[in-house]
Structure formats: C-alpha cells, structure tokens
C-alpha cells in the first residue's frame with residue numbers, strides 16, 4: 001500500500017489506515033437518499049434560524065439611517081389611515097430615512113408606497129404565515145422570514161426609531177417589544193412615536209392611570225412614547241431625538257453614532 005492510499009484528508013480531519021471511512025463526505029452527501037425526518041429536527045432548525053440571521057444582516061447592514069413603521073395589516077387603500085401611513089412613509093424617506101415595514105398589506109403597504117414613490121429606500125421584512133401572502137408591490141428590498149423572533153431582531157437592529165400607527169395584536173406586540181427594550185436600556189438610541197391620538201389615547205391614559213398608579217412602571221416610563229397625529233411632527237420628533245442622543249454621546253466622549261448623527265450633534269453642540 002502506498003503512503004497516498006493510507007491517508008485521507010476530510011476538511012480539518014486526517015484519517016490514517018483503518019480509520020479511513022469507506023466513502024467520502026461528498027459521496028455521503030450526494031449518493032444517499034435516506035429518510036428525511038432530520039429536516040424537522042431542532043439542530044437543523046438552528047441552522048435555518050442562523051441562515052435567517054445571516055440573510056437579514058446581509059440585506060440590512062448597509063442601509064444607513066432607517067425607521068420602522070408598524071400598523072394594521074387590515075387597513076384598505078383609499079382610507080384616511082392608509083393615506084396617513086403613506087404620508088409618513090413619504091416624509092420619512094424625503095428626510096433621508098430608509099423606511100422598513102413588515103412588508104405586508106395595510107399600513108405596511110401604505111408606508112412602503114409613500115417611501116417608494118418619492119424615490120426613498122423602501123424595505124419589507126415579510127413573515128411566512130399559514131395563508132398565502134406575498135410582499136407588497138412597493139418594496140425595493142425585501143426578505144421573508146420564517147421566524148418572528150429573527151424578524152423582530154432585524155427591525156430593532158437596523159432601525160433607529162419606531163413609528164406605530166393604529167393596529168391590532170401584531171402592532172401591539174411590536175410596540176411593547178420596542179418599549180421594553182428602551183425601558184431596560186437594551187437599546188438607547190430609539191424614539192418610539194405613536195400616531196393617532198384618538199386610537200392610542202386610551203392606552204396612554206391606562207398606562208398613566210393604572211400602570212403608573214399601581215407602581216408597575218417608573219415615573220418617566222410613560223414618556224418613552226411620543227404621541228402625535230401629524231406626519232411632519234413624526235419626522236421632527238425622530239430627528240430631534242437623534243440629534244439629542246448623538247449630542248449627549250458626543251459630549252460624553254462616546255461617539256457610537258453614524259457620521260450623520262455626529263455631524264448633526266457637532267452642529268447642535270454649543271460653541
């Protein structure tokens with residue numbers, strides 16, 4: 001037997017003599033068609049989850065300043081709420097923010113449409129649902145996720161503000177996830193703006209009247225959410241909050257912000 005026949009390298013492994021497997025890794029991958037149950041096992045799912053993170057990070061990492069817009073999937077085109085969502089998408093994009101939504105119908109579509117129509121970057125992070133569902137037609141960059149929790153990480157990691165229009169359970173879930181992250185200091189550069197004082201007024205009163213009164217939140221917690229009806233004010237609140245945060249970071253010497261933030265903070269800082 002030659003030395004060549006007595007050794008097999010398989011990736012980082014080197015086999016000698018009797019330890020050399022009868023087949024190569026490629027043969028085992030390509031030749032065999034056994035039971036496919038393993039694709040439903042948790043280790044396999046972990047890889048799929050990992051690949052969703054990789055794809056999401058790949059798509060979103062170079063977006064620049066972005067704002068996520070949330071709201072009901074059930075709002076129809078031609079309604080006042082749809083127009084409000086569209087106007088907010090438009091104004092955010094015109095101010096230089098990429099607009100990120102859940103990529104579905106209703107408010108998501110409206111905000112994507114507004115951003116797309118003024119030439120901004122319109123992003124949709126879709127979710128696989130039990131019924132047929134495709135990304136809305138106003139998305140310039142889209143990715144569809146299998147797992148809600150991976151998708152939620154993308155919204156938080158790649159946007160610098162949340163705008164929340166009227167919506168149901170999905171919207172509330174997104175709102176309270178963001179507020180919890182801000183309240184616990186997991187994200188620090190993050191204004192949350194509710195749009196629709198009539199719709200959200202009851203929630204705001206309950207937060208102040210019950211949550212605060214009962215002592216289950218802190219004095220300043222209700223202020224973690226801004227409330228307005230005016231699309232221009234939405235952009236204003238976000239812009240001011242970013243400049244304020246960047247200025248504080250700049251003054252304290254920890255400059256984590258983007259160049260745009262830092263420049264804005266430098267301009268805003270006293271002489």
Ligand SMILES: C/C(=C\CNc1ncnc2c1ncn2[C@@H]1O[C@H](COP(=O)(O)O)[C@@H](O)[C@H]1O)CO
Pocket residue numbers: 069070071072073074101102103104105108126127129133166167168169170171172174
């Ligand atoms: C109900 C219908 C379609 C649902 N399709 C969705 N596609 C993408 N994202 C969705 C969808 N539904 C909910 N979301 C997410 O939750 C928020 C809206 O939920 P709500 O319960 O409607 O408030 C939204 O921001 C998405 O991120 C058929 O019309």
